[in-house]
Amino acid sequence: MKKKVMTVDDSRTMRDMVSFTLRGAGYDVVEAADGQQAMSAIATNKVDLVITDLNMPVMDGLTLIRRLRAIPAHRTLPILMLTTEADESKKAEGRAAGATGWIVKPFNPDKLVSVVQKVCG
Amino acid sequence: MDDLSRFKQTYFDESAELLAVAEAGLLRLAPGEIDMDEVNAIFRAVHSIKGGGGAFGFNDLVAFAHEFETVMDGVRNAEIPVSTELVDTLIRANDVLARLLAHAADETEAPAGTTDDTVAALRRFLDKTGEQANEAAQPAAIQAAAGFHPDDEDDEAGIFGDALAAIQAARDDQPAPAAGPVPEGKVRWTIVFRPKAELLLSGNEPTYMLRALRRLGEAEVVCHLDRLPSLRDLDAELLHLSWTVTLLADPQVDRAQIDDVFEFVADDCDIRISAEAPPPAIIPPALIAPAEPVPAAAPAPAANLPQPATPAATTSGAAGAAKPGDGAKRTNGGTGGSDHAGPTTHTIRVDLDKIDRLVNMVGEMVITQAMIAEHLRDLPPGQFQELLEGLEGLAQHTRELRESVMSIRAQPVSSVFSRMPRLVRECAAVTGKEVMLVTTGETTEVDKTVVENLVDPLTHMIRNSIDHGLEGPDERERVGKPRAGTVHLSAAHRSGRIVIEVTDDGRGINRAKVLSKAIEKGLVQPGASLSDEEIDHLIFLPGFSTADQVSNLSGRGVGMDVVRRNISSLGGRIGVYSTPGEGSRFVLSLPLTLAVLDGMVISVGEERFVLPLTNIVESLRPKPADLHGLVNKCDVMMARGEYVRLVHLHRLFGIPKAIDDATKGLVVLVETEDGSRLGLVVDEVLGQQQVVIKSLEANFRRLDGVAAATILGDGRVALILDVAGLREMSRHGAGNGNAPADSTPPSPSLPAPADKSDQRQRQTV
Numbered sequence: 001m002k003k004k005v006m007t008v009d010d011s012r013t014m015r016d017m018v019s020f021t022l023r024g025a026g027y028d029v030v031e032a033a034d035g036q037q038a039m040s041a042i043a044t045n046k047v048d049l050v051i052t053d054l055n056m057p058v059m060d061g062l063t064l065i066r067r068l069r070a071i072p073a074h075r076t077l078p079i080l081m082l083t084t085e086a087d088e089s090k091k092a093e094g095r096a097a098g099a100t101g102w103i104v105k106p107f108n109p110d111k112l113v114s115v116v117q118k119v120c121g
Numbered sequence: 122m123d124d125l126s127r128f129k130q131t132y133f134d135e136s137a138e139l140l141a142v143a144e145a146g147l148l149r150l151a152p153g154e155i156d157m158d159e160v161n162a163i164f165r166a167v168h169s170i171k172g173g174g175g176a177f178g179f180n181d182l183v184a185f186a187h188e189f190e191t192v193m194d195g196v197r198n199a200e201i202p203v204s205t206e207l208v209d210t211l212i213r214a215n216d217v218l219a220r221l222l223a224h225a226a227d228e229t230e231a232p233a234g235t236t237d238d239t240v241a242a243l244r245r246f247l248d249k250t251g252e253q254a255n256e257a258a259q260p261a262a263i264q265a266a267a268g269f270h271p272d273d274e275d276d277e278a279g280i281f282g283d284a285l286a287a288i289q290a291a292r293d294d295q296p297a298p299a300a301g302p303v304p305e306g307k308v309r310w311t312i313v314f315r316p317k318a319e320l321l322l323s324g325n326e327p328t329y330m331l332r333a334l335r336r337l338g339e340a341e342v343v344c345h346l347d348r349l350p351s352l353r354d355l356d357a358e359l360l361h362l363s364w365t366v367t368l369l370a371d372p373q374v375d376r377a378q379i380d381d382v383f384e385f386v387a388d389d390c391d392i393r394i395s396a397e398a399p400p401p402a403i404i405p406p407a408l409i410a411p412a413e414p415v416p417a418a419a420p421a422p423a424a425n426l427p428q429p430a431t432p433a434a435t436t437s438g439a440a441g442a443a444k445p446g447d448g449a450k451r452t453n454g455g456t457g458g459s460d461h462a463g464p465t466t467h468t469i470r471v472d473l474d475k476i477d478r479l480v481n482m483v484g485e486m487v488i489t490q491a492m493i494a495e496h497l498r499d500l501p502p503g504q505f506q507e508l509l510e511g512l513e514g515l516a517q518h519t520r521e522l523r524e525s526v527m528s529i530r531a532q533p534v535s536s537v538f539s540r541m542p543r544l545v546r547e548c549a550a551v552t553g554k555e556v557m558l559v560t561t562g563e564t565t566e567v568d569k570t571v572v573e574n575l576v577d578p579l580t581h582m583i584r585n586s587i588d589h590g591l592e593g594p595d596e597r598e599r600v601g602k603p604r605a606g607t608v609h610l611s612a613a614h615r616s617g618r619i620v621i622e623v624t625d626d627g628r629g630i631n632r633a634k635v636l637s638k639a640i641e642k643g644l645v646q647p648g649a650s651l652s653d654e655e656i657d658h659l660i661f662l663p664g665f666s667t668a669d670q671v672s673n674l675s676g677r678g679v680g681m682d683v684v685r686r687n688i689s690s691l692g693g694r695i696g697v698y699s700t701p702g703e704g705s706r707f708v709l710s711l712p713l714t715l716a717v718l719d720g721m722v723i724s725v726g727e728e729r730f731v732l733p734l735t736n737i738v739e740s741l742r743p744k745p746a747d748l749h750g751l752v753n754k755c756d757v758m759m760a761r762g763e764y765v766r767l768v769h770l771h772r773l774f775g776i777p778k779a780i781d782d783a784t785k786g787l788v789v790l791v792e793t794e795d796g797s798r799l800g801l802v803v804d805e806v807l808g809q810q811q812v813v814i815k816s817l818e819a820n821f822r823r824l825d826g827v828a829a830a831t832i833l834g835d836g837r838v839a840l841i842l843d844v845a846g847l848r849e850m851s852r853h854g855a856g857n858g859n860a861p862a863d864s865t866p867p868s869p870s871l872p873a874p875a876d877k878s879d880q881r882q883r884q885t886v
Contacts, residue, residue: 075322075358076321076322076324076326076358077324078324078325078326079324095323098322098323098324099323099324100323100324100325100385101325101384101385102385114333117329117332117333118329118330118333118382118384118385119324119325119326119329119385120326120329121326121328121329121332
C-alpha cells in the first residue's frame with residue numbers, strides 16, 4: 001500500500017514541488033496550507049508522514065508539531081520540518097517540540113526522497 | 122543418519138540449557154545456607170548430560186561428568202561441606218564439561234589432559250570427606266591446586282563479584298563482527314546502534330534506518346534483546362532493542378553516508394561505527410584482529426593449567442539470561458573452545474513464561490472479541506456496515522494471531538521419535554528379540570509441553586510392546602511371521618488433535634491371562650462378564666502387570682496406569698485395540714494446544730455447554746420413527762442408516778427444565794477420535810465461537826465428561842464437553858471411565874441402572 005505524506009506549506013510552489021517529487025517516488029500526498037488546515041486534514045486522513053514548513057500563517061509549524069504530539073495517536077508519527085537555512089537553533093527547537101527530523105531548503109528531489117525513506121520507509 | 126544427527130543436536134541444545142542451569146545454581150551456591158533444591162538441580166543437570174553422552178559414546182565426557190556428579194552427590198548428601206574452593210572447583214568443572222561438549226559437537230578430540238587438573242581437584246574433595254581431621258593442613262594446597270591465591274580465601278564476594286562482573290561485561294559487550302577476511306574490493310563496516318528508549322516518540326523508526334543501511338551494501342543485522350523487559354513491564358511506546366549491523370559495502374560508500382542515516386538520531390543514541398578493509402595479501406588471515414576486542418580465548422597450553430573461567434565460557438554457561446547476538450553470529454573462539462552453544466541458527470531464546478503470558482493475553486483477547494461481537498450482533502447491518510466489517514476483520518486477525526502464537530510453542534514430534542530407535546535397540550538386545558522400528562509422521566507439530574511430556578509414556582509403551590507384545594524370533598517363525606517383529610510409531614493430526622499410535626505385530630493381548638491376573642489381584646470380581654475391550658483396558662488399572670517374571674525392562678513399578686495418568690494430565694486419552702495372534706495397537710489422542718479451541722455453544726435447560734467443533738459431525742432433528750428405545754439401557758437413533766446411541770445431556774448432568782424428547786429439541790451428532798459416534802440431545806445450538814480453555818482441574822477438580830471450562834461472550838461460565846468421556850459415562854454410568862487415578866480402582870462391571878441417580882448427583886455442579 002502506498003504511504004501517504006502530508007505536506008504543510010503556505011507556499012503553493014513548495015507544496016507542488018514536494019507533491020510532484022514524492023508522487024514520482026511512489027507516495028500519496030495530501031496538502032495543507034497551514035497548521036490549522038493540517039490539523040483538520042489529519043483528523044480525516046491517515047497519514048504516514050508530515051512535512052511541515054515552520055513559518056506559516058494561522059498556525060505555525062512548531063505549534064503544529066506540538067499539537068500533533070499531544071494527540072496520543074500521533075505520538076510516534078514521523079514529522080519532518082523544513083528549515084530555510086541550516087539553523088541549529090531552529091533544529092533544536094523543532095526537536096524539543098517533537099520533530100523527527102528536518103530538511104534544509106533548498107533541497108534537491110533526491111535528497112527529499114532519501115530523507116522521506118529514512119523516516120517512513 | 123539424518124535422524125541420529127538431529128537427535129544429537131537435541132542433546133547438545135539440551136546440554137547447553139543444563140549447563141546454564143548448573144552454572145546459575147553454582148553461582149548462587151555459597152557456604153552457609155544451602156538450598157537443597159538448587160543442589161539437586163545441579164546434580165540432575167550433570168547427571169542428564171552424562172546420561173545423554175553415554176548414548177552417543179562420548180566416553181571422555183561421560184568419565185568426567187561422572188567425577189563431577191560424584192562430588193555433587195557428596196554435596197547432596199551433606200558429606201562434602203560447601204566451601205568457596207569447592208564452588209570454584211565445581212564452576213571450573215562445569216566449564217570443562219562445556220568444553221568437552223563443544224568438542225563432542227565439533228567431533229574433535231579434546232586435547233589430552235583437558236580434564237586432569239579438574240578431576241584431581243574434584244577427587245581431593247572426596248578424599249577429604251574421609252579425613253576431615255587433616256583439613257587444617259590442606260586448604261593451602263587445595264587452593265594452590267585450584268589456581269587460587271590465598272588472599273582470596275575470605276574474599277568470597279570478590280570471587281562471585283568477579284564472576285558476575287565477567288558475565289556482565291560479556292553481556293554488555295557487543296558481539297564481535299563476523300570474523301574472517303573481508304572480501305576483495307569491499308569494506309566491512311560494523312555499526313553498533315543503541316538508541317535511547319524514547320526514540321520512537323520523536324517519530325523515528327529504527328527499521329527504516331536499518332533499511333537505509335541496506336541500500337548502501339550487503340547488511341547483516343543482529344538485534345540485541347538484552348534490554349527487553351518482561352511482557353508485563355513492556356511499554357510499547359519505548360524502544361528496548363539495539364542492533365549491530367555488519368555492512369559489506371563498496372569502497373565508494375563513505376562514512377558520511379552512514380552518518381547520514383542516523384542524522385536525526387545521532388544525539389540521542391549510542392552509535393559506534395568502525396571500518397575494516399581487506400587485508401594486504403601477506404598477512405595470514407589468522408592474524409587479523411577483529412575490529413572490536415573479543416574476550417580472549419584461553420591459549421592452548423593452558424589446558425594443562427588450572428583455568429580461571431574465561432568470560433566467554435562464563436557467559437555462555439549462564440545462558441538463562443539474554444545473550445546478545447547469541448545464535449545469530451559467533452566469533453571463532455579459537456582453540457579455547459569456550460564456545461559451546463552449537464551451530465549458528467536464526468533463533469532467539471525466549472523464556473517460556475513470556476510466551477505463556479502471550480498465549481494467555483491472546484486468550485483474553487479472544488474472549489474480549491467475543492464479547493464485543495455479542496454486544497453488536499443485533500445492530501442493523503445497513504447503518505453500521507463499516508463497524509461490522511471492522512469487527513469481522515478483528516475476528517479474522519484474532520484467529521491468525523492465535524494461530525501464530527500457538528505455532529511459536531509448536532514443535533515436531535520428531536524430537537521425541539528420534540529418541541526411540543536407540544531405545545528399541547536396547548530393548549531388543551536385552552530381550553533377545555529382533556525388532557524393526559518404523560516411524561511415520563515425525564513432522565507433525567504439537568505444543569511443546571505436550572511433546573516434552575510424551576517422552577516417558579512413549580518410552581514405556583514401546584518397551585511394553587517389545588517386552589510383552591512381540592514374540593521371540595523362534596516363536597514368530599513357528600507361527601509363520603517374519604523373525605523380526607515390527608513396532609510402528611506414528612503421529613498424525615486428526616480432527617484437531619494429535620493422534621499417536623504404537624502398533625506391534627506381536628501376539629496381542631492374552632485376554633484369558635489378563636482376566637485371571639485381574640481376578641487374582643482383586644481388581645475384578647470373579648465371575649464378572651467382561652467384553653474383550655473391557656478386558657484389554659484392564660491393563661491400565663493401577664498395580665496391574667502381566668509379565669510372569671518382573672522383567673528387567675518393563676516391570677519396574679511403572680505400569681500402563683502411569684502412562685494413562687500422564688496422558689490424561691495432558692488432556693489426552695489412551696486406548697488399546699488388540700487382536701490375538703496379530704498384535705496390539707495403542708492409540709494416544711492429545712490436544713494440539715492447551716489454550717484455545719473452536720467450539721459450538723449449545724444450550725440445555727438454563728445451562729450452556731461448549732462442544733469442540735472438531736467432534737461435531739452434524740446436528741439434526743429426528744422424526745419419532747428414527748428413535749428406538751433399548752430396554753434398561755439407552756435410546757438409539759437411526760441416523761444416515763446407522764444406529765447411534767443417544768445421550769441426554771440433561772439426564773447425565775441433572776439439569777432441570779430441559780427438553781427430553783429428542784424430536785422437540787436437537788440431536789448433535791458427534792464423533793470421537795476413534796470414529797465412534799454419539800448423538801447428544803440438546804435444547805438448542807446457539808452458535809460457533811472460539812473459546813479460551815480454562816482448566817477445571819486447576820481451578821476446581823476433574824469431572825467426567827467435561828474437558829474444561831470457559832467464559833462466554835456474555836460473561837457466563839460454560840463447560841467444555843469431552844465427547845469420549847460422555848461416551849464412557851453413557852456406557853458405564855457416570856464416574857467410571859476416566860476416574861481419577863487416586864480413587865479406588867473402579868469395577869469394570871457395569872453398574873446397575875439404580876446406581877445412576879447417585880452418580881448423577883455427584884456430577885451436578
